[in-house]
Amino acid sequence: MDEQSLETIELEMAVLYRRITTATASGKYGNLDRSAYLLLHRIGAHGAVGVKSLAEEYQLDISTVSRQTAALEQKGYVRRIPDPADRRAFFLEITELGAKEYAVYKQGRLTRIRELLADWAEDETETFAALLQKFNHALLSSNS
Template sequence: MSMDMTTVGDPGLLDTLQHEVALFARRAEQTRLGGVGQVRNSMDRAAYLLLNRLDREGPMGVKALAASMGIDSSTVTRQVAPLVDTGLVKRTSHPEDGRAVVLQLSPRGLSRLEEVRSSRRRLMAELTHDWAPEERETFCSLLTRFNHALSTRQASQGSGPAPEAGVGPGSGAATGAGAETTPAS
């Protein structure tokens, strides 16, 4: 793909798009899209994505978790440590290889994740209360597609496996989970 993408489309529209994406990234990070209600419902992006992945895919080792999220093992190890310390994630021995460690969402972790998901669903409902259902679906679809394009670009530039892009139907995409895939800087 050696095509100069800056010549594709209306430069004014592309300027507006990049500005709006930059604003979204900043506001999403500032609010952490933590939901509505009590402050206790906020959770940082890394914790949310780790807990969500363990819930969706089940118990797994650090390397598998890192690969599925498109980040390195040392990052997962660092990010999961406070989740283990607070009892949201359990470290257990692999059933077939007792030396290997498996990370698993604890019952407390699942409860906390559901609490945060519910709060974030309420926030997404509040922010889009005056949108038609089709507008929500279109926005979700386009944001998922945009995140996938970012993920694919990042992977093609040799920065490792593609990070978690959008999430599929029924897994929280319409509730704001997809918004949490904004790349960290």
């Protein structure tokens, strides 16, 4: 592996993380932070889920996910429903308000990304998407 390429990737990832954090913290795209966005995406796309499963999926402590989902519940973005297999436990499902907030936030992010990539060729965006997905999968696999 080329050392210069690795150094460039390392630096550009740090810059990317900082710029995304700054851009999304402005509230310009809606009222969601990164954790809320990801949790609402997961619950909205795949259905009701328990806190333990979310913690495992995102490789976080249960206490962290519990705090994050409690904040979503307090805002009315998710609600608890009984776990049919274990009446002592519960699942979280997205509410209409949560789905709406998620959609607004996602659309804002998509609009901004579309603007940033407007002068890229279609094959470049497809390659970037595939490589970014591959990198994220490698990150997930390395932490399992």
